[in-house]
Amino acid sequence: MWRVILLLGNAVLVGAQSGVAIEFCSAVDFGLEGTADVLARGFSDYFVKVPFTVEKLLGAARSDSVDFSASRIAVADGTAVGAALIARRGWTSRLAGMAIVPEARRQGVGRALVHRVLEDAKNRGDRTMVLEVVEQNEPAVALYEGCGFKKQRRLVGFSTQSESGFATAGLAEVDLRAAGEAMTLCGVADLPWQLSGETVAHLTPPNAAFRLDGAWVATSSLSASEVSIHAVAGVPGAEYVKSASGILYALGAKFPGKRWTMKAVWPEELGEVFSAVGFTRTPLSQWQMIVSLSWTSAGSAPAFAIVDVAAAASRHGQR
Numbered sequence: 001m002w003r004v005i006l007l008l009g010n011a012v013l014v015g016a017q018s019g020v021a022i023e024f025c026s027a028v029d030f031g032l033e034g035t036a037d038v039l040a041r042g043f044s045d046y047f048v049k050v051p052f053t054v055e056k057l058l059g060a061a062r063s064d065s066v067d068f069s070a071s072r073i074a075v076a077d078g079t080a081v082g083a084a085l086i087a088r089r090g091w092t093s094r095l096a097g098m099a100i101v102p103e104a105r106r107q108g109v110g111r112a113l114v115h116r117v118l119e120d121a122k123n124r125g126d127r128t129m130v131l132e133v134v135e136q137n138e139p140a141v142a143l144y145e146g147c148g149f150k151k152q153r154r155l156v157g158f159s160t161q162s163e164s165g166f167a168t169a170g171l172a173e174v175d176l177r178a179a180g181e182a183m184t185l186c187g188v189a190d191l192p193w194q195l196s197g198e199t200v201a202h203l204t205p206p207n208a209a210f211r212l213d214g215a216w217v218a219t220s221s222l223s224a225s226e227v228s229i230h231a232v233a234g235v236p237g238a239e240y241v242k243s244a245s246g247i248l249y250a251l252g253a254k255f256p257g258k259r260w261t262m263k264a265v266w267p268e269e270l271g272e273v274f275s276a277v278g279f280t281r282t283p284l285s286q287w288q289m290i291v292s293l294s295w296t297s298a299g300s301a302p303a304f305a306i307v308d309v310a311a312a313a314s315r316h317g318q319r
Contacts, residue, residue: 022081022109024116027071030080032057035073038080042099047134047284050097057085063202064193065089066096070120074100074113082109084117087193093121094193095131110140114147122293129293132192132265135285149289155192156271156286157264158279162252171212171250177201179209179216183233186214188240192288194265195231203230215247226259232273245276252277 027035032054039052060066065087074082081104087094095117100110121129132155133140145151180201187197200209206221207230214235220228234244252260262274264284271281 021076022112023075024072024113025075027068027073027083027085030073030075032068034080035068035071035083038073038083038101039085039097039099041101042083043097045102046099047136060085060087060096063199064094064096065198065202070117070124072113072116072120074104074109074116076104076109082113084113086117086121088126089198091125091127093117093126093129095129096193110143111147114143118147118291118293126293128290130193130288130290132194132286132288134264135287141287144289147291149291152190152288152290154268154285155265155288156268157262157266157282157284158271158274159259159261159282160252160274160277160279161259162256168212168246168250168253171210171247171254174209174211174216176203176205176207176209176218179211179218182211182216183218183231186216186236187231187233188267188270191267192265194263197231200231210247210251212247212250213243215243217247217251219251222255222258225257226261227255229260229262234273241270241272241276244270244273248274248279249277 036052036054036057039050043050043052057066057068061068066085067088070086070088070093072084072086073080074084080101082098082100084098085096087096095114098110098113100113118129129149131144131149133144135141135154180197180199180203182197183195183200184197187195193199200218203209203218206223207218208220208222209216209218215233217232218230220230229248232244232248234240234242234247248260252258260279261282262279264282264286266274267288268285275281
């Protein structure tokens, strides 16, 4: 059991009864191997298998802008019990992944960790924090809502098996960076982090990108039998869905016999882009969520401050 000490206004809140306080350190100070280990333990019983390695973390730093100096490890009595990966772009931070090891759950560690990264973000001048959470993970959804996050939209996934089709003239392979720049200009506003032009622009071969009549798509390696669609963007305006569906059809016709998947990061309201060309929706879904770090509007997150737990405990006679 762990005791979590938070400063809420002028009051100290002590969580589960125990003699061990939760402390925080950066992923840089804790080390990437240790960070990967606590994430792997925390995700060991998750809805989908999420393998965490040092190589995966370094890849996330490159493509998703994960900042290890801003990422936090929760430590109890010298043992890491939770981790939060924070990605940063401009005035926005993203909670790119958070995990609490099974034996430390329901002790207030998760809430303390979210509060800590929110306070860090506010202190460095960020204006918003975003995240995606599996809709079926009801305890996590409740945790984030309790910390002030609001649902923006439902995110869904799709898959299909492409057969031979009529090749579409004009489908051309392009530089991933060029595709990312174009998606930034013509993509839908407030897309999930993974679908953004910035993310696509940081991809490198064997990932690939294509253009067709003003529509763009980025994929994983086309040498594999199963290909992930990283992002797709259509012509802005009334032709968006038609043009985005068109480039997906052209891609399947050019590379037949493959299984195509879009992870559950696609906006539900744009599902026709995939369903129009034979994709089937997959069971898993996510909520895209956001919180304002100004916390001035009604219903926003309460003000709080995370302080050094040892100092707080000492001031209030807890040690």
